[in-house]
Amino acid sequence: MTAADRGQAFTLEGFVAALVLLSSVVFALQMTAVTPLSPSTSSQHLEGQQAAVAAGLLDQAAANGSLRPALLYWNESTGGFHGASAKGYYTSCTAPLAFGVRLDRAFTDRGVACNVQLRYVTATGSLGVERLVYAGTPTDDAVLASATVTLYDDDVLYGVDGRPTGTTLANATTFYAPDADPGSPVYNVVQVQVIAWRM
Amino acid sequence: MAHVSRTPDPAPGGRTADRAQLMLATALVLATLFVALALVMNAVIFTENVATQADASGRVHEALGYRNVANEALTRAIADADAGGTTPATVRSAFRAEVANWSDLAASQAAVNGHDLTLTVASMTDGTRLVQANASRPLTNASGAADWTLVDGAAGVRSFALTLTASSLAAAPGDANVTTLRAAGAFEVGLTNSSGATWRVFVYRDSTVSNVVVVRVLNADGSLAPACNATATNGTVTVGVSNASVEGAPCAALGFAARNTVQAVAFRSGYAARGTYALEAARVETAVDDGDVVHLGGPSVPASRPTLYAATVSLEYAGPKVGYRTTLAVVPEAVHG
Numbered sequence: 001m002t003a004a005d006r007g008q009a010f011t012l013e014g015f016v017a018a019l020v021l022l023s024s025v026v027f028a029l030q031m032t033a034v035t036p037l038s039p040s041t042s043s044q045h046l047e048g049q050q051a052a053v054a055a056g057l058l059d060q061a062a063a064n065g066s067l068r069p070a071l072l073y074w075n076e077s078t079g080g081f082h083g084a085s086a087k088g089y090y091t092s093c094t095a096p097l098a099f100g101v102r103l104d105r106a107f108t109d110r111g112v113a114c115n116v117q118l119r120y121v122t123a124t125g126s127l128g129v130e131r132l133v134y135a136g137t138p139t140d141d142a143v144l145a146s147a148t149v150t151l152y153d154d155d156v157l158y159g160v161d162g163r164p165t166g167t168t169l170a171n172a173t174t175f176y177a178p179d180a181d182p183g184s185p186v187y188n189v190v191q192v193q194v195i196a197w198r199m
Numbered sequence: 200m201a202h203v204s205r206t207p208d209p210a211p212g213g214r215t216a217d218r219a220q221l222m223l224a225t226a227l228v229l230a231t232l233f234v235a236l237a238l239v240m241n242a243v244i245f246t247e248n249v250a251t252q253a254d255a256s257g258r259v260h261e262a263l264g265y266r267n268v269a270n271e272a273l274t275r276a277i278a279d280a281d282a283g284g285t286t287p288a289t290v291r292s293a294f295r296a297e298v299a300n301w302s303d304l305a306a307s308q309a310a311v312n313g314h315d316l317t318l319t320v321a322s323m324t325d326g327t328r329l330v331q332a333n334a335s336r337p338l339t340n341a342s343g344a345a346d347w348t349l350v351d352g353a354a355g356v357r358s359f360a361l362t363l364t365a366s367s368l369a370a371a372p373g374d375a376n377v378t379t380l381r382a383a384g385a386f387e388v389g390l391t392n393s394s395g396a397t398w399r400v401f402v403y404r405d406s407t408v409s410n411v412v413v414v415r416v417l418n419a420d421g422s423l424a425p426a427c428n429a430t431a432t433n434g435t436v437t438v439g440v441s442n443a444s445v446e447g448a449p450c451a452a453l454g455f456a457a458r459n460t461v462q463a464v465a466f467r468s469g470y471a472a473r474g475t476y477a478l479e480a481a482r483v484e485t486a487v488d489d490g491d492v493v494h495l496g497g498p499s500v501p502a503s504r505p506t507l508y509a510a511t512v513s514l515e516y517a518g519p520k521v522g523y524r525t526t527l528a529v530v531p532e533a534v535h536g
Contacts, residue, residue, distance in 0.1 A: 016222075020229065027233055044248075055260060062267075121307050146261075148268045148308060150301065152275065181300045185279045186272075189304035 046198065047143050050112060054145035054194040057106050061099050062147050070099035070132065071118060071149060071190060073158045076167060079174040081132065082160040089131040093196075097162055103133070103194075113138075113199045119191040120177035130176040132192075142197035151177065151187040262516045262523040265305070265316055269514055272301045273318075273529040281506040285495060287325045287483050290505050295320050298512060315517040321526060324354065325483035326508025331476050332498035334364065334435075338386065338469040338476065340491035341500050345470040350480040350487050351391070351463035355508065358532045359440040359456070359464070359478035361388075363402060363412070365431035367473035370406040373413050373426060377401075380415065386472035388440070392419075392459035400453065402438060402472060412436040414445050416452040424452035435474065441532070481508040 061067035073082050073096060080088025083096055093114040094104035107114045116133040153170040169175060169187045177188040276297040284290030302318035309316040329349050331338065338361075340347040350356070363386075371383040377399075380387075385403040396419035405411040410431050416424040429436050429446035436446050443453035464478065480487060484505040488494055496502030509530040516523040 013222075020226070024229065024233065028236075059264075119308065119311070121304050125307060127307065127311060146312075147264060148305060150268065150272045150275070180304055184297055184300045185275075186297060186301050186304065189301065189308055191308045 047141055050196045050198070051143035051145055053106050054114075054143060054196050057102055058145055058147035058192060058194060061102060062149070064098075066098035066102070067147065067149055067192060068151075068155070069158050069162070070095065070097050071151065071192070072155060072169075073097055073162070074172070074175055075160070076157065076172060076174050082158075087131075087134075090133045091135065093133060093135050095133055097158075107196055111199050112196050114197075115193075115195040117193050117195070118176070119193060120188050121180040123178045123180065125180075128177070138195050139197045142195050144193055144195050146191050146193045149190045149192060151190060153179065153185050153187050155187065259521055259523075261312075261314070262518065262521055265309070265516055266514060266523075266525060266527065269301075269305070269318060269512070270527055270529065272305075273298065273510065273512055273527060274531050276301065277507045277510060277529060277531050281328065281504070284505055287485070287505045290507055291323055291325075294323065294507055294510065309516075313519055315515070317515045319513045319515075321511045321513045323507055323511075324481055324509040326506040327480050327482055327484040327487040328504050328506045329476075329478050329480065329487070329492055329501065330503075331474075331501045333500075334362070334475050335473055336499070337367070338363075338466050338472045338474065339501075340469070341493050341496070342490070344491075346465075346467045347469065347491050348463065348465040349478070349491065350482060351465075352482055352486065353462050354460070354481035356390075356461040356464060356478055356480050357441055357508070357530065359461075359476075360437060360442075361402070361440070361472075361474060361476040362435050362437045363472050363474035364435055365404055365410060365412050366434065367471070368402060368404040368412060369468070369471040370404045371413075372407055373405045373411070373428065375403075375415075376423065377417055384468050384471050386469065387467040389463075389465040389467060390440070390456060390459075390461045391463040391465075393462050396459075398455050398459075399467075400438070400440065402436075412445075414438055414450060414452065416455070418455065427452055441478075479506060479508055 058067065061070070074080075075082045078088070081090065081095070085091050090100070093107045093112070094100050095116070103114060103116070113135045114133060115131070115135055115138060118130045118132055120128050120130065122128045151169060153168060155169050156164045157167045157169070157172060157175070159165045170179065177190060180186075180188045276294055279297055280290045280294035283293050298318055298320055302316070305318075306316045327350065337345070339345050369383045369385045371380055371385055375383070380401045380403060383403065385401045388400040388402070389397050390400070391397045398419050399417040401415045401417070403413055403415075405413050405428070412429050412431055414427040414429075418424055427445040427448075427450035429448065432446065438445055440453055440456050443450050443457060445453075464480070484494070484503055488503055492501040492503040494502070495504055509528065512527045512529065514523075514525050514527055
């Protein structure tokens with residue numbers, strides 16, 4: 001082999017080495033796939049976190065007894081929740097009483113919007129929905145957490161000052177949920193659903 | 200590619216052929232390395248993805264949530280059945296009806312999410328509620344006897360508390376022994392466990408300190424436990440036998456009640472105490488009623504009414520991926536004594 005041949009071989013070898021190197025870089029870059037966990041506002045991590053916050057919020061409210069008063073904070077004369085919009089519900093992710101304060105602290109400061117809806121059983125056995133909080137249409141990445149509350153005939157409505165009134169559910173006339181079982185002390189079983197999404 | 204001809208290399212040692220082999224080997228190693236790396240990377244992504252999914256824990260959380268809310272509803276159902284029933288049979292049927300109604304309503308809610316929820320009453324323990332509501336009446340039986348047995352042969356006693364008027368209690372020194380207390384005619388509650396061991400709770404007024412009520416327990420082994428004292432608020436003192444408290448403050452001497460299955464409760468020197476009391480015994484009312492109390496009696500007499508002492512209810516939850524079955528043992532205020 002002449003010296004010129006060796007030079008050619010070295011050049012070719014250089015090209016091949018460069019190709020191998022570039023291929024490896026391209027290959028490595030291609031391996032980094034976009035997964036559901038890749039950072040974005042619709043990250044599964046964030047959704048999981050919001051769902052856990054919503055579930056924890058409901059669990060805590062149910063355990064410390066602040067969930068039930070929120071369901072019973074009803075104005076008999078207007079047929080809506082006390083201090084709510086003309087449509088009878090609150091329009092931002094907050095509400096009066098302890099449960100509303102918890103909602104506000106859990107979501108609003110973190111840039112998360114929420115709806116809270118109350119699903120009850122109607123007299124015919126189907127399900128009806130009453131909005132407690134309606135902040136808008138949830139996005140595709142919204143999460144949902146729910147808790148069940150049993151209402152009884154002798155549960156009383158709460159006044160605007162947050163104190164129990166003398167009006168029991170059995171005597172209430174405009175309360176959103178009907179007595180689903182008139183022959184029993186159970187008035188209705190309500191499912192509280194918190195739907196949260198990133199604004 | 201490097202020089203791969205078999206032409207002998209003018210350089211010493213045949214370097215060209217060796218280099219071709221080296222290139223090939225390196226390429227193979229690199230290729231294997233990349234494939235291995237890709238596998239590891241994919242495994243990491245998959246693991247992280249699966250591990251952080253809230254799916255499984257969320258569904259379990261839902262099943263446990265139903266269990267908690269069912270527990271509350273069942274406790275309330277026992278209270279409702281107790282309040283409404285006048286015979287053990289009506290109490291039982293009222294409980295069954297409320298559980299069935301609640302189960303139907305909750306199942307309607309669960310069905311929307313594709314879940315099935317069923318509650319079935321597995322067993323019920325009949326009980327008797329013994330109560331005296333008249334605060335100015337002595338703790339005697341219906342016919343005025345001061346030494347009498349409220350219940351015996353019970354499978355347990357719970358929610359036992361007395362609220363006594365301090366001025367009605369016999370007076371004795373705070374550190375009095377049993378002989379002195381009996382001589383003073385102090386009011387005494389005897390509680391016997393299933394092995395026949397008896398604890399005696401003396402309640403009396405401290406003769407040396409004004410307005411202080413003393414609770415002293417004579418243990419089953421004959422020793423006298425340290426006294427629990429309380430100042431009579433509004434002239435009365437509440438002795439929680441089941442929750443081991445005197446006027447709301449813990450009283451270790453009464454702790455025996457929670458550690459034993461009490462099967463008999465008796466009063467002695469009932470004339471030396473006026474006030475109210477209530478307890479739930481695990482024995483059907485017809486067996487408890489021996490004339491000492493009045494069945495469904497009014498506030499002026501010691502009264503008894505049939506109740507449910509406890510119940511076990513089977514809960515079955517079936518979700519798309521999680522099935523959960525458990526038996527809920529419901530004993531309201533589950534502190535025995």
